[in-house]
Amino acid sequence: AQSVTQLDSQVPVFEEAPVELRCNYSSSVSVYLFWYVQYPNQGLQLLLKYLSGSTLVKGINGFEAEFNKSQTSFHLRKPSVHISDTAEYFCAVSPYNTDKLIFGTGTRLQVFP
Amino acid sequence: DAGITQSPRHKVTETGTPVTLRCHQTENHRYMYWYRQDPGHGLRLIHYSYGVKDTDKGEVSDGYSVSRSKTEDFLLTLESATSSQTSVYFCAISGGAGYGNTIYFGEGSWLTVV
Numbered sequence: 001a002q003s004v005t006q007l008d009s010q011v012p013v014f015e016e017a018p019v020e021l022r023c024n025y026s027s028s029v030s031v032y033l034f035w036y037v038q039y040p041n042q043g044l045q046l047l048l049k050y051l052s053g054s055t056l057v058k059g060i061n062g063f064e065a066e067f068n069k070s071q072t073s074f075h076l077r078k079p080s081v082h083i084s085d086t087a088e089y090f091c092a093v094s095p096y097n098t099d100k101l102i103f104g105t106g107t108r109l110q111v112f113p
Numbered sequence: 114d115a116g117i118t119q120s121p122r123h124k125v126t127e128t129g130t131p132v133t134l135r136c137h138q139t140e141n142h143r144y145m146y147w148y149r150q151d152p153g154h155g156l157r158l159i160h161y162s163y164g165v166k167d168t169d170k171g172e173v174s175d176g177y178s179v180s181r182s183k184t185e186d187f188l189l190t191l192e193s194a195t196s197s198q199t200s201v202y203f204c205a206i207s208g209g210a211g212y213g214n215t216i217y218f219g220e221g222s223w224l225t226v227v
Contacts, residue, residue, distance in 0.1 A: 104155055106155050
């Protein structure tokens with residue numbers, strides 16, 4: 001079985017500050033890794049994904065994430081956040097050959113002016 | 114944006130009544146999913162489909178059934194709605210490995226059971 005842990009339910013940060021949203025996973029098989037963003041009253045939008053290759057993945061809106069296999073982590077980072085980054089962020093894993101996503105419980109990023 | 118349309122977008126219904134949510138896609142993707150989103154739980158998979166008339170249960174399937182008679186449509190039915198099924202329901206689609214294993218989501222259907 002697989003599970004995804006997002007330890008921080010809320011992350012407050014000031015505009016232009018850096019931010020890191022943490023994601024750890026547990027799986028007995030290899031997985032693909034994803035970060036999605038959800039703006040209020042909207043669906044989920046893919047930020048970035050790791051399938052293979054370079055462990056540093058760049059996504060939309062200036063976000064990036066690094067896959068660390070030994071620590072089973074896939075933390076999301078942005079060097080300078082904007083007010084418009086205020087949203088909920090979900091980490092998810094997809095075990096190889098299953099075509100299903102297992103989500104963490106989400107982290108609400110609140111950016112203050 | 115992925116061509117996914119969910120209907121209805123908002124619905125209020127009474128306990129014990131049947132409810133059907135519809136998901137329509139224009140991408141001709143093989144895989145379709147229904148998730149529910151609840152505070153503190155993230156998104157949880159209800160049912161999914163890997164082809165016409167091929168469906169399987171997710172982690173929270175009790176009280177729900179699905180049908181897929183055409184590639185483009187995936188229906189989620191609550192046979193007898195309960196208050197615990199008040200939630201936001203998201204349909205999602207995927208083309209599988211050939212499409213980068215990415216799952217795309219619809220805009221959601223807000224269901225309130227009173």
